[in-house]
Amino acid sequence: MATLKVPPSVPSPAEDSEQLRKAFAGWGTNEALIIQILAHRNSAQRNLIRKTYADTYGEDLLKELDKELSSDFERIVLLWTLDHAERDAFLANEATKRFTASNWVLMEIACSRSSHDLFMVRQAYHARYKRSLEEDVAYHTTGDYRKLLVPLVTSFRYEGDEVNMTLAKSEAKILNEKMSGKAYNDEEVIRILSTRSKAQLNATLNHYNNQFGNAINKDLKTDPKDEFLALLRATIKCLTCPEKYFEKLLRLAINKLGTDEWALTRVVATRAEVDMQRIKDEYHRRNSVPLDRAIAGDTSGDYEKMLLALIGHGDA
Incomplete structure (x- = not known):
């Protein structure tokens, strides 16, 4: 359910590298050319471009982009342009920093990636940050927060569709007992959510x-000001219906007084090759406005063009 539009015949990584080199040359940068190339190449193709660029020009493409943009x-x-595991490792590291700290970003990476992808993120993190x-x-x-997030980022879940209904019933009962007793941080709750x-x-x-006539997220709304409960609700949403979680994140980012570009950028960059079409459908259903129109109304210039290209909008 990706939205990325890759042309039927893609130039070779050498040609793309040469074009990018031209985009950086001379006075001013050719942003349109950068968008035309990078926003229309899949992950494997972007990795090849980075490698070819380094081999041909002895420069790191990311450093060049950093200099030019x-x-x-x-x-x-x-x-x-980062490989998805490197990107998540970078975002996770940023989320542990003092000024950009975010428990939500850590939870989001832990809960919306596959077990294999999360394992790759941990490897990339290890390689990059030692x-x-x-x-x-x-x-x-x-x-x-620590009690919840550490098991989430270390989990390696079974990815198949097999379900044990007896277990589902007994664990639903455990969860309901904990909710009734307001033991939201109980290790049983965390064990079930993280394993x-x-x-x-x-x-x-x-x-x-x-069985209990209420969705668990309703039972977790007892105190709207409790940030841990908000994170717990988001964890459940992110694990069970990620498109609803990401739709809400986009809605809040766009409707904020002054756009939350941090969140908007992250969602588009991390979901364009995963489930962006589902997120777009959910956004349209929920807001009666297509996502591309909402983004176009709230952003401008090359940033807007890049976002629209990544969500598969028309001729962007």
Whole structure:
């Protein structure tokens, strides 16, 4: 359900590298050419372009882009050009930093990637920062947040569709007992959320809904000001229906007083090759406005053009 538009015949990585080199040459940068190439190449093709560029010109393409571009446009191009595991490792590391700290970004990476992808992120993190993702998350979080996030970023879930209904019923009962007792940070709640496959969790939460007459996220809304409960609700949404989680993130980013470009950039860069079509459908359904129109109304210039190209808008 990706939205990336790759042309039927793609130039060779050598040709693309040469064109990018031209885009950087002389006075001013040819941003349109950068968008035309990078926004229309898939992950494997972008990796080849980076390698070819380094082999041909002895320069790191990312460093060149960093030199030539600025602000939000630079951020989206750099994030997009990174390999997906490197990108997530970079975002996770940024999320542990003092000024860009975000428990939400850590949760999002842990819950919306496949087990294999999350494993690759941990490897990329290790290679780049010479520390493990889990040690940084443990060091930079405290209390209930640490209790939830460390098991989430270290999990390696079963990815198949097999579901154990007996287990779903018994774990729905455990969850309901904990919700009734307001023991939201109980280790059983965290164990279930951080170890069960997504199919198993869906079965458990459906049973919870049918058996106890309420969706678990309703039962987690007892205190709207409690940030841990908000993160717990987002964790459940991100694990069970990521397109709804990302739609809400985009809606809040766009409707904010002054756009939250940080969130908008991250969602587009990380989901364009995954489930952006589902997110677009959900956005349209929920807001009665197509996502491309919402983005066009809220952003401008090369940044807008790059975002629209990545979500597969028309001739962008």
